[in-house]
């Protein structure tokens with residue numbers, strides 16, 4: 451809570467100072483009220499892995515984890531991450547990409563960072579598959595190249611490697 | 624652009640009272656769409672609700688489920704008790720955008736945005752939700768079914784926040800939600816219907832069929848009276864009294880009426896003795 455106050459109460463100024471946790475490290479910067487989380491990640495913090503596709507919450511190319519849940523960073527005002535935890539594609543171990551490469555999950559690559567961030571959330575929370583199929587959980591990540599089957603199979607492979615089962619809903623469309 | 628960052632509900636209400644043209648910012652999933660292309664929106668004043676932690680949790684009491692002014696779809700989708708007791712909340716929540724929208728979008732934002740196509744509103748209305756409004760002038764409660772008065776017009780004053788949405792806990796013997804759109808995920812509703820039946824009677828609510836989401840009182844009476852119905856067409860007179868669909872880029876009015884009649888008829892055929 452104390453971190454939230456760094457932005458000041460009722461700040462009306464052009465710039466707001468925010469502190470948050472970015473990929474496990476503390477980050478502090480001045481943001482303008484109209485900047486989105488996507489903007490500060492790409493253009494201020496040197497993390498261009500998060501992509502901008504549609505800018506309207508449809509495509510999921512800009513997916514990051516906010517307090518552990520997937521969100522579209524194009525729809526998050528930057529000032530709202532004060533005191534919170536943000537994880538981007540850059541936080542993931544490239545070795546975790548092996549299954550996705552093997553399944554042909556990426557072609558042009560525009561969707562891939564968002565796809566992999568959502569996939570990383572699913573494999574860390576196999577309990578989600580008690581109520582959701584992988585396809586349901588990935589419905590907010592559009593891909594114009596691969597046709598999705600490779601993406602789903604990549605998630606199934608990784609879940610299996612981690613010792614979980616992909617659950618009854620895994621292959622349901 | 625002015626952005627006000629209250630730390631407590633009281634501060635937020637004072638800021639809204641002092642800045643009547645300020646817009647509350649919750650999950651931003653309506654307000655930030657196409658944000659870069661709308662510089663005029665950057666000129667407005669906003670009161671950020673995201674720091675008001677007390678507004679986020681929802682809670683169960685003996686008689687009610689109380690959603691907070693910041694409770695998200697995902698908060699409810701992952702609530703096991705809601706899955707059992709008020710399953711339409713989960714069915715509707717899971718239809719809103721995709722997970723990335725459900726984790727950010729709030730029920731109160733869906734209500735206050737006032738879209739006739741809002742998918743959260745019909746199920747809340749079919750469960751007889753009460754909207755709790757607060758301002759520095761006090762607190763009031765409005766039944767959601769009486770909240771809208773016209774297209775994007777509602778009984779919320781600019782200085783008021785939705786701080787709670789209260790749903791009675793009842794035994795329902797029928798709960799149905801249908802969303803007809805162009806595709807399964809991330810589609811704007813063309814015709815949406817929520818139906819419940821309990822000791823409190825029938826509730827039939829539709830969205831995308833009128834300038835605002837509304838209860839269909841003629842349909843409810845037809846069901847209450849047990850009037851015989853033997854085809855979807857038998858429902859059209861009641862539907863025409865209740866709603867006034869429009870032609871738009873997604874559908875025609877006639878298509879919407881016919882779909883609504885068919886959806887209602889086939890949903891109720893197995894459960895209503897008066898349907899054949």
Ligand SMILES: Cc1cc2nc3c(=O)[nH]c(=O)nc-3n(C[C@H](O)[C@H](O)[C@H](O)COP(=O)(O)OP(=O)(O)OC[C@H]3O[C@@H](n4cnc5c(N)ncnc54)[C@H](O)[C@@H]3O)c2cc1C
Pocket residue numbers: 506507508646647648649650651652653654655656672692693718719720721724727728729730731732733734735736740741742743783784785786809810811812
């Ligand atoms: C890709 C995408 C898909 C979508 N799909 C659907 C869909 O299928 N069905 C659907 O119904 N919606 C859909 N939406 C719309 C949106 O997600 C919902 O309406 C959501 O519930 C809005 O909540 P929010 O917290 O994000 O609102 P915000 O964008 O923060 O605010 C919306 C409005 O509500 C006001 N407001 C917010 N909270 C309060 C409060 N507590 N008191 C008073 N006023 C308040 C704001 O001032 C603003 O006018 C979609 C949006 C996107 C981007």
Ligand code: FES
Pocket residue numbers: 501502503504505506507508509510511512513522523524525
């Ligand atoms: S760029 Fe954010 S969802 Fe498409």
Ligand code: FES
Pocket residue numbers: 555556557558559560561562592593594595596
């Ligand atoms: S790989 Fe090209 S959009 Fe997915």
